[in-house]
Amino acid sequence: xxxxxxxxxxxxxxxxxxxxxxxxxxxxxxxxxxxxxxxxxxxxxxxxxxxxxxxxxxxxxxxxxxxxxxxxxxxxxxxxxxxxxxxxxxxxxxxxxxxxxxxxxxxxxxxxxxxxxxxxxxxxxxxxxxxxxxxxxxxxxxxxxxxxxxxxxxxxxxxxxxxxxxxxxxxxxxxxxxxxxxxxxxxxxxxxxxxxxxxxxxxxxxxxxxxxxxxxxxxxxxxxxxxxxxxxxxxxxxxxxxxxxxxxxxxxxxxxxxxxxxxxxxxxxxxxxxxxxxxxxxxxxxxxxxxxxxxxxxxxx
DNA sequence: TTTTATCCCTGGAGGC
DNA sequence: TGCCTCCAGGGATAAA
Numbered sequence: 001x002x003x004x005x006x007x008x009x010x011x012x013x014x015x016x017x018x019x020x021x022x023x024x025x026x027x028x029x030x031x032x033x034x035x036x037x038x039x040x041x042x043x044x045x046x047x048x049x050x051x052x053x054x055x056x057x058x059x060x061x062x063x064x065x066x067x068x069x070x071x072x073x074x075x076x077x078x079x080x081x082x083x084x085x086x087x088x089x090x091x092x093x094x095x096x097x098x099x100x101x102x103x104x105x106x107x108x109x110x111x112x113x114x115x116x117x118x119x120x121x122x123x124x125x126x127x128x129x130x131x132x133x134x135x136x137x138x139x140x141x142x143x144x145x146x147x148x149x150x151x152x153x154x155x156x157x158x159x160x161x162x163x164x165x166x167x168x169x170x171x172x173x174x175x176x177x178x179x180x181x182x183x184x185x186x187x188x189x190x191x192x193x194x195x196x197x198x199x200x201x202x203x204x205x206x207x208x209x210x211x212x213x214x215x216x217x218x219x220x221x222x223x224x225x226x227x228x229x230x231x232x233x234x235x236x237x238x239x240x241x242x243x244x245x246x247x248x249x250x251x252x253x254x255x256x257x258x259x260x261x262x263x264x265x266x267x268x269x270x271x272x273x274x275x276x277x278x279x280x281x282x283x284x285x286x287x288x289x290x291x292x293x294x295x296x297x298x299x300x301x
Numbered sequence: 302t303t304t305t306a307t308c309c310c311t312g313g314a315g316g317c
Numbered sequence: 318t319g320c321c322t323c324c325a326g327g328g329a330t331a332a333a
Contacts, residue, residue: 003327077327079327080326177304186328284306
């Protein structure tokens with residue numbers, strides 16, 4: 001499931017192949033891949049054909065390719081199972097191929113950029129770029145203080161140098177929601193999904209259902225530090241792959257799953273204390289934690 | 302404003 | 318073998 005590290009691996013893989021390239025043609029195979037582009041497939045195609053890609057940018061789990069000399073960008077969210085694959089121009093269709101962009105790069109020649117998505121939670125759109133409220137770059141990979149309108153509402157991610165640590169700590173301290181719910185709230189901090197939320201909370205020894213109001217500023221600062229460490233380690237390993245749902249632009253898996261301490265490891269010993277990891281239902285998904293290292297305390301942490 | 306629940310979707314796993 | 322149910326989960330939206 002693509003979270004920040006996986007999306008960043010995709011962005012970094014796409015950048016050298018598409019920045020400076022011209023989009024020569026667009027095939028929309030399945031319109032469900034355009035749920036974020038309400039004007040429809042014909043409008044999507046007409047806005048892209050002939051355009052040149054100026055950059056490859058990302059904030060949290062949102063990825064976008066600003067178009068040169070224009071106020072628009074091709075925006076992508078990979079959802080649960082979306083993939084952006086680089087292929088030779090006449091490559092056979094992928095099993096769950098939804099959209100194919102034909103591009104021509106001045107150095108690399110013709111390429112196909114394939115958006116493939118099994119569960120169809122991902123989507124592409126051509127979106128307007130607007131100014132960022134803090135005048136800092138819109139995201140990683142671009143110096144411009146611009147962001148697609150559909151990504152403008154989400155917070156910066158923890159690896160963004162413009163991330164507001166103090167604002168995050170203060171907001172968490174005011175909210176009574178479970179800390180895991182707050183970590184998954186993209187309006188508060190972006191890029192974290194179920195895997196890295198569980199891993200960061202385990203590293204911080206915080207129970208996922210601890211209310212934000214029960215966490216001291218010091219505890220939230222420590223958690224933020226662990227979030228960054230986990231994300232950076234995952235990035236260095238190429239992201240987390242459990243199956244074919246996440247691969248980089250060349251179709252290769254990441255290796256961070258070898259380093260997971262709790263996620264998906266219910267019943268297995270905690271790497272720190274040996275107590276069996278517990279899995280509980282949480283927000284229509286799963287939480288994994290060590291019942292000994294991560295106790296739910298009544299007093300503040 | 303904050304919090305919580307529901308829905309969207311596909312394919313693999315497991316039970317019968 | 319075939320059918321059925323459950324499960325995975327990011328984000329938008331509605332409801333409380």
